[in-house]
Amino acid sequence: MTDVVVVESPAKAKTINKYLGGDFKVLASFGHVRDLPPKDGSVRPDEDFAMDWESEDRGERQVNEIARALKGAKRLFLATDPDREGEAISWHVQEMLARRGALKGVEVRRITFNEITKRAVQYALAHPRDLDAPLIDAYLARRALDYLVGFTLSPVLWRKLPGSRSAGRVQSVALRLICEREAEIEDFRAREYWSVEGRFQTPQGAPFGARLTHLDGRKLDQFDLNDEAKAMAAKAQVEAGTFAVTTVEKRRVKRNPPAPFTTSTLQQEASRKLGFGAQQTMRTAQQLYEGVDMQGETVGLITYMRTDGVQMAREAIAAIRDHVQEEFGASYLPSAPREYSSKAKNAQEAHEAVRPTDVANTPEKVARFLDDRQRKLYELVWKRAVASQMQSAEIDQTTVELADESRKTILRATGSVIAFDGFLKLYREDEDDRAADARAGIAAPDDAKPDDDTRTLPPMRENDPLKRGEVTASQHFTQPPPRFSEASLVKKMEELGIGRPSTYASILQVLQDRDYVTLDKRRFIPQDRGRLVTAFLVSFFERYVDTGFTAGLEGQLDDISGGKIDWRAVMRAFWEDFRKAIDATKDLKISDVIDTLDEELGPHFFPAKADGTDPRVCPACSGGRLGLRLGRTGAFIGCSNYPECRYTRPLAVPGADGENTTSLAEGQRELGQDPASGEAITLRRGPYGLYVQQGEAGVDAKGKPTKPRRSSLTRDMDPETLDLDRAVALLSLPRPIGRDPETGEEITAGIGRFGPYIRLGTTYQSLEPGDDVLALGMNRAMELLAKARAKVRLLGTHPKDGAPVEIRKGRFGPYAQHGKTVANLPRNLAMEEATLEQVVTLLAEKGKELKPLVKGGKGKAKAKAPAKAKANGAAPPEAPATEPAPARKAPAAKPAAKAAPKKAAAKAPAVKAAVRAKSAAKPAAAKAAAKGKA
Known part of the structure; x- marks a missing residue:
């Protein structure tokens, strides 16, 4: 008689099956076996938040397979992932099996393990437990919240702001952060400032540099030297003086190693050091967790990668300390193990940090069994975990002040030298976003501070006379705050306590899939559609995209998982206020929405011109005023003199000055002429996105209409930098490769x-x-x-x-x-x-x-x-037929998604009730007709 073990993925099942042998049958659920159907009524607040669950074919198939395996079995072990989602999947599997009557006489137990190793799996089997009811309640509350926000707020968006895609409880807050950062950048005004530096030599002839810090006996602030005249006067004063060393201050500081990885810090470091996106990081980590084939044996290389915890198991710490002493020597080993605690807001279940399952599996040892991405990520995890248990680095910092005879003009030189490298011998965390940008070829900001920690100073003593060399005055300008990268946005969301780190990757991907933002040179840039949605939500639903309110909800969800509060009580309080906010928009006119958004986003769509003229003056009629308008397919810029003046401008496809360079009224930009035919090639926006077109539609000699040649732009192509050569190449597709x-x-x-x-x-x-x-x-x-x-x-x-x-x-x-x-x-x-x-x-x-x-x-x-x-005005991109169409009519392309809002908006509650009544009446009418015939 075999016992049945249910895990989430086939790869995980394969690995665990090897550990357990013939007494167990290990099956995969393939993730969630059922979910809330994406339609109205799946969560019913009027019935105390009752939920309808629906399983697709795959879920039904997997549960049926588990049910067949349970015939004659004594025990069922639910071994899904050790978090809220894993607990929920186990609950769904148990519920579906119970409804089938497959659990009669079967003992159901829940087991979890933080790593897929034989020891961990066997230990879990020896220590089973029941399903964690508070964790399941927290899952139900989170799922109900996300559903109700999405399915209640999104239709309001579709009705009041055509062209919008969707809204989400956490997604919309993340989008707001990106949009508000962009607004800060647009509002930023650079300020000029200057710095003065001098080159000096010690009595022994060793050169070094120093920066002016005090002038006329007063400490200089950043903007004290704010023009060239002041900077040149300060430079002349330094050049006129004779300088000597006044003070030499030395001190030794310790730099402690960082904690081992959590989900969030792993995503941040993988982005900075490896250039990995959050989705890519999590997919690769999942592969390392589930196991890789090493000489015929499947080995899980890292612990569970969805975690807020920074602590490690005692045996793991002991193994790492032994490795440090053996590999680096006793001087690199602290006298006692290092203990870490999580500082993240709303840190949930007490999981271990992300660490190697066996420190003996060094990156060099396992490299030949991994692909390039797996190797890089595993090396990052391994080094971070080992470094966390190493000795602190010791750095000698030196600060030297130089003064003239009057002691009123002072310059300062700083430097440092590593006295003992400690954990820095293995791992450095000093590469921030700007360093990563430099590696990717992105220029550093003008006001970036020099890295004094890597500068060494020659030996000096007080009163040493110095020989002055060249003195330079350098102009600088303050820089706007940088756009969010994936790493910095994840860090910001974690600091604010918004969402769960394990969901960040999917949230960032949804924002890109909805065309709310684009990721360019590792930075998020909000698109006009995203800014419109954010402005609408902030104007009419400000509370529900507020970071404090969202973080507070996360705190309540954590209290639910801790068994402190009832999840339905939380839902009732949320829904009462949220429903009122939704009802308040019923009488909201689209014209009111347009006026509000036009005022909110006016500085973005109509930036001030250098010549001081009004940026809203219509270029076509000169008497109209440009403003935001809404059409069936979304927003655009139009003239107030419509219909007399039909000037329009799309929100995108800008030319050099933010306006289209040619054919503005048609929303297109001319790129040049085709070298072969001489026809004009233009960049246009159609209902299916951006495309290039050669020539115009016409008729042939027989009077039949001719269609111009067109080609869509791919998602990663930048319309602003698209040139004629690439446009011609696009129009020549498909092209032979070999x-x-x-x-x-x-x-x-x-x-x-x-x-x-x-x-x-x-x-x-x-x-x-x-x-x-x-x-x-x-x-x-x-x-x-x-x-x-x-x-x-x-x-x-x-x-x-x-x-x-x-x-x-x-x-x-x-x-x-x-x-x-x-x-x-x-x-x-x-x-x-x-x-x-x-x-x-x-x-x-x-x-x-x-x-x-x-x-x-x-x-x-x-x-x-x-x-x-x-x-x-635009044809949909062509598509090769690679498969037969399904029995039901499938959408032809992405434009079908645009039609969905209209359909959803049209189905008002009264209409839906009528449709349901009509459907219910059909069977009764049929029976009556049949009876009449008889």
Whole structure:
């Protein structure tokens, strides 16, 4: 009789199965097995926040598999991750199994482990517990809060601010931080200041530099020398004096090592030192946690990576201390183990810090088993954990003051030297965002302070006469606050106590996916859509995007997880006020919204001109005033004299001076002329985003309409720096890359409905972030095609013609393919379980011919594009057909998302009630009709 263990991921199940052997069957839930359905009514405040849960096919399939495995089993161990989400997944699995009657006679226990090692897993099995009810309550409260904010506030956005995507409880606060930082930068006015420095030599001839700090007996403030005249006068005064050393101050300071990583600090350091995004960091850490194959054995290399804790297990500390003494010597080992405590607000469950599971697995030892990203991240985690238990560094700091004979003109020189490197021998945390920017080729701010900690001074004594060399006066300007990087935004959110560090990566990604912000040169730049949404929320729902209010809610959620308060009581208090705020916007007119946003964002959309003229004067009629306007597809700039003056300007695609350089009324910018045809190439904005176009629509000799050549911009292309050469290259897509060494078929790259891709025959693969569709080479193309081939399962050859029969993973689910014939797999048939005979029968019964969508091609899907182009001025990007469409009609492309707000806004409560009543009446009417016939 075997016991059943349920974990979250297949990789984790595979690793643990090796540890436990034949007495256990380890199965994966594949994350959450059910969730709140994304529709109104899933959380019902009027029924004391009752919730409806819904499972998709995958969840049902996994729970059914667990239920089958439980037949004859004595115990079920729920071993999902050791946090709130893991506790919730275990609860969902138990609830679904209980409803199936699969738990009769089965003992259900919860186990957790912070690392996937044989010792940790066996210890957990020996110390099981029940499900943690307060943790589950905290999960329910968080899920209900996020649902109610999203599904109640987003429709208000869609109705009152067309073109908006969504709002979220934490997402909107993070967006506000980014937008407010941008407003600070725009409002910033640089101030001039000067510094005076002199070069000196000691009596022994050793040179050094010193900066002027006192003039005429008074200490200089930053802006005391605020113009060239004052700076030159101060320089002349230094040049006129004879200087000697007045004081030499030496002191030794200790620098302690940083604590081992938490989720937040890991994301920050990986961003600064490795250039990893938060999502990339968490994905890579997940792989290291779940285990990598090392000489036939799967080994979990790091502990659980979603944690607020900085403490480490006693045995881990002891092992690290032994390693330090053996590797570096007794002088690098503190007399007692270092103890750390979390300083983060709302630190939740007492997990360990992120550390290596076995310090003996050094980065050098495991490097050959890891890919490049895994190796870099593991080395960072390993060094940080080991350094945290090493001796402090000792630094000798020296400050020398020089004065003239009057002692009224004083200069200061500072320097330091490392007396004992301590933990710095292994790990340095002194690389901030600016240092990372310098490594990435981004210029340092003009007012950046010099790093005196790395400057050494020659030996000097008091009263030593000095020989003066060159004196220089340097001009500086203050710099605006830097835009948030992923690292600095994560740090800010953690300091404010907003959200959970484990959710930061997904929040930052959602902001980019909604086109609220872009990430350029490692910095977040808010887009106009994001600024409009923020201005709306701050104007009409200020409390719910306030950092203090959001942090306070997080504190209440932590109190729920600690069993201190009832989660429904928290929900009642929140919902009462939130509902009132929503109801207050029912009579809010869109014109009121426009006036408010126009006033709030006026300085952004209409920055002051250098010549002092009014930036809002309409350039078309000269008498109208430009202002913010709203259309069905979003916001734009328009003239107050409409309809007499039809001047409009999109919020984006700016020219050199913030306005379009040509054809402003049409919202386009001319890039130049096509070298071959001489036709104008323009950059435009359509309903599906930015695109380039060659020429204009017209008619041919036979009177048939002709369609101009178009190509979409990819997400990482900057419209402001797009030049003619890249536009011509985009219009020439798809382009050949080379030929496959095995088949000899041509590999091409292009941009389709779902973004940039490469193609080999009938195999397509989307490009990844960082890949340039215009410059991608053969080596990278072969790497991507290898991933695409991994999504294909070859079943065998068809009995009729011997051609291969395959199953492929598609956007709408797995499908079978034989030549150009394709068929969707039924929902109850898993891709891994399908047989050749089943698939051949399926293709014969439900197969249809695959017709790739190519430019100029015919077909039902293609026929709709010209109509959209005519109506909106832009055609949707083309897309290769890589799979059959699902049985229900699927959205053609991203524009479908834009239609959703209208649909949601149109369904007012009264309309929904009528629809429900009509639906309920149908069965009764049918029965009555049938009775009448009888």
